[in-house]
Amino acid sequence: MAGASIIPSQVLHKSPASASDLELPYSNAVDSRQGFFTKELKTPLEDVKRYCNFYEFGTGKTDPEKHAQSLTTDPWSLEVQGEVLHPGTLHLEDILSSFQLEERIYRLRCVEAWSMVIPWIGFPLSKLLARFEPKSSAKYVEFRTLYRPTEMPGTRSIFGSIDWPYREGLRIDEAMHPLSLLAVGLYGKTLPNQNGAPIRLVVPWKYGFKSIKSLVSIRLLRSQPSTTWQKLAPNEYGFYANVNPDVSHPRWSQRTERRLPTSFFDPRRINTELFNGYAEQVGSLYAGMDLKKYF
């Protein structure tokens, strides 16, 4: 359908005030065999916007919606460094104009045992990485979120124990998998700030905290990077963080999940599936691995 070349100029030079509400051109998700699409009921946009974890803006679920509105997302740049042939920086407008956007309807399973179904707009991470030509020595990818305390009240908490900026990581084969998405929008429009504007990662077979928001840096590395939650509580959060009903969080079971939205009389508790139901697509990445050890 619509190509990247016809992105309206307002997307390219948008004013921060209306940054989260612009229509994006994209092609529809069709391929359910590859896991790009699910027919499950989508979580309403309103709920996706008001129920988030984005600790830079506070630890409460509604804090990000309240506090992220003042985040400056324009101008925005993303640097790609490390084990690549051509390290460099991309500006958001370059990104939007050089990659064909597509819709992906994914399940999102939070490590806290709730889940959503979200129609993302984005492009495969592999396409962006390919542009910088990773060397054969690149075994891992490290991602970083913007760290700007003046606009992020959560990072100023005196009793917070996170070492900012927020960091995440993937193995290179995970990063190159067609399901790994760089999202710039949801529900057809640019990302709301609280959902990780202007660009974020979405890795649907892993717990949500792997899908790092408001990306400013990607580094290709020879060895496994240290990631925020693993560093904070290594017995609770592993580097892989693959959705797995058989590996419980020390403080709660991962056997089931609450599919949002829920109500008092309809808690919509469903069984959690291995790799969040994407086992067919990603299972081979972990062949022979002890998933209880590498959780």
Place this chain on the structure above:
Amino acid sequence: MTLLATDLIFGRSGPDVVSYIMHETGDATFLMLILALSMSPLRHASGLKVFLQLRRQMGLFAFFYASLHAASYLYFYIDIGWIYLKLEILKRPYIILGFLCWLLLLPLAVTSTHYHQKMFGAYWSALHKLIYLASIFACLHVYLQVRSDFTKAIVFSAAVLFLLAWRIHRRFFSIDLRLQRSKNLT
């Protein structure tokens, strides 16, 4: 409570009702525990007897919210099956602590009437000191659930520690008491 009910009816509770109810009833319990513990210091500072009546009220509120909190937990998690629920409770120390807290408050709520107060006499105050233990358990219950930000846990337990410290001071180190003692000696 009314707020909780209207939030649920009008959908202000957000998409994750389980998490919303568990957090709201838990926070309300804690607030009521802190208020109940504040009544004796306030009475001593002001000399107003009304705080003693309020103390019972606040204590009962604490028990009421704790019961809602526990009942909600059971209601929302019962559908994972009894066996899993049992495992779930036994494996998680914070859930055991929370349950113990409710268990400690139970006899206090039952014996909260004037009738019981008279019936038990001196034992009544001794029994009702269980609230100190319950509040300590409540603090641990919150601490064990912290993921990265300790602010709430610290604010809650600072309040509890202050109110317990006030009692320890009054019981063992207050000037009145020391004067009393020296008077007895002479």
